[in-house]
Amino acid sequence: xxxxxxxxxxxxxxxxxxxxxxxxxxxxxxxxxxxxxxxxxxxxxxxxxxxxxxxxxxxxxxxxxxxxxxxx
Amino acid sequence: xxxxxxxxxxxxxxxxxxxxxxxxxxxxxxxxxxxxxxxxxxxxxxxxxxxxxxxxxxxxxxxxxxxxxxxxxxxxxxxxxxxxxxxxxxxxxxxxxxxxxxxxxxxxxxxxxxxxxxxxxxxxxxxxxxxxxxxxxxxxxxxxxxxxxxxxxxxxx
Numbered sequence: 345x346x347x348x349x350x351x352x353x354x355x356x357x358x359x360x361x362x363x364x365x366x367x368x369x370x371x372x373x374x375x376x377x378x379x380x381x382x383x384x385x386x387x388x389x390x391x392x393x394x395x396x397x398x399x400x401x402x403x404x405x406x407x408x409x410x411x412x413x414x415x416x
Numbered sequence: 417x418x419x420x421x422x423x424x425x426x427x428x429x430x431x432x433x434x435x436x437x438x439x440x441x442x443x444x445x446x447x448x449x450x451x452x453x454x455x456x457x458x459x460x461x462x463x464x465x466x467x468x469x470x471x472x473x474x475x476x477x478x479x480x481x482x483x484x485x486x487x488x489x490x491x492x493x494x495x496x497x498x499x500x501x502x503x504x505x506x507x508x509x510x511x512x513x514x515x516x517x518x519x520x521x522x523x524x525x526x527x528x529x530x531x532x533x534x535x536x537x538x539x540x541x542x543x544x545x546x547x548x549x550x551x552x553x554x555x556x557x558x559x560x561x562x563x564x565x566x567x568x569x570x571x572x573x
Contacts (some may be wrong), residue, residue: 359468385571 348408351380354399369394421499422536428495435488440480445474461533469532476529483518490515504562512556519549 355365362380366373371391378384379391392403400407449470454463466473490511497503523545526538 371573378571379573383571384573385568387573390573 346409346412347382348410349379349382349384349405349406350408351376351395354401354405355380358399360399363374365395366400376389419550424495424498428492428499431488431492431495435485435492438481438485438488442478442485445481449474472532473529476525479525480522483522487515487518490518501565504559504566506560506563509556509560509563512552512559516549516552516556519545519552523549 355362357380362376363373366376369376369391371394379387392406395401395406396403449466453459453466457463459466494503494508494511496529497505497508523542526542530538530542
């Protein structure tokens with residue numbers, strides 16, 4: 345998928361675990377894990393806002409566009 | 417039990433009662449035609465005429481009876497998912513398509529019945545089951561779309 349989620353990088357920098365972040369952001373650990381592993385199909389702005397506020401970062405720090413290289 | 421769960425649960429129980437009593441009624445068809453009908457006639461055509469078409473009538477009643485039981489069995493399965501789990505899954509989409517096919521089989525069976533014993537009630541049954549079959553096909557498409565929306569919603573964080 346072209347959108348890569350770098351949440352684990354930011355979580356490591358801020359030294360915060362999955363369960364703790366899930367509680368602060370008010371989503372389930374399962375959903376946060378889906379996001380962290382780039383399995384999510386969509387993210388609500390409200391969730392993105394909570395994550396950025398909690399981790400003190402920008403959306404671009406968490407989300408990155410990487411073009412698919414299909415020509416190998 | 418919550419009010420919104422009570423109605424599907426009640427309907428599920430009703431369908432189960434219909435299913436098990438339907439098995440009993442299906443098994444009773446030959447007994448009715450050969451043993452009970454001569455003494456307590458319910459069919460308007462009279463027993464001598466009925467005896468001539470007994471095998472065809474039994475075939476119609478058995479086929480439509482078995483298809484009806486098959487429909488009830490599948491509806492029972494759908495209601496189980498409504499009451500206990502999640503109804504928006506691909507299995508229910510396939511089940512709705514099977515119910516549609518069974519409905520069409522019943523309609524075709526009664527079309528065949530009209531060739532040896534025409535009644536207006538048979539025409540009503542043909543129309544009802546043909547429309548029910550079409551409705552189930554449309555519902556299958558609706559459920560399939562709902563499955564896609566649910567999957568997308570489940571993966572929306």
